[in-house]
Amino acid sequence: MSLATALTRSHQHVPESVLDQCSEADRVIVENIGLVAQEAMPALNLSQATIAQEGGKYLLRVPFTAAAASVTLRELRMIQTYNPARVHDIRVGWGEKALFLRIDICNEQTPLACSELEVVRLTKRTRWF
Secondary structure, three states, X not given: OXXXXXXXXXXXXXXXXXXXXXXXXXXXXXXXXXXXXXXXXXXXXXXXXXXXXXXXXXXXEEEEOOOOOOOOHHHHHHHHHHOOOOEEEEEEEEEOOEEEEEEEEEXXXXXXXXXXXXXXXXXXXXXXX
16 A cells, blocks of 8 residues: 555645556656655655666655755654665755655565664773783
8 A cells, every 4th residue: 555545635736747667566666765755854845856777776856845954864764764774874955945855665676675773782801901
């Protein structure tokens, strides 16, 4: 089930021109990540989103509606934690006189790269001779 049915309030939708460039298996993933980004950052203009393919990734680029939009780490993490296996990178940039959010989404062919680092205990030992 797509998030589009769950978030039908006054939200914008991912344009069909964007989804048409994705493979059939990746369409729902790209749409859901775009809708999660819209929910996390209401200043995004999802109707003007564009997408490009580079290697094994889709580069989803969504402009902000206002140049004075703010972005917090919590909002970026909300997008990342929705699908950490597919969301490779998120960045905010300035281009064409507008602020934009770019989300790099791995396609179905890209192997999942998961890593976890856990520091259990750090100790400093002093030896007395």
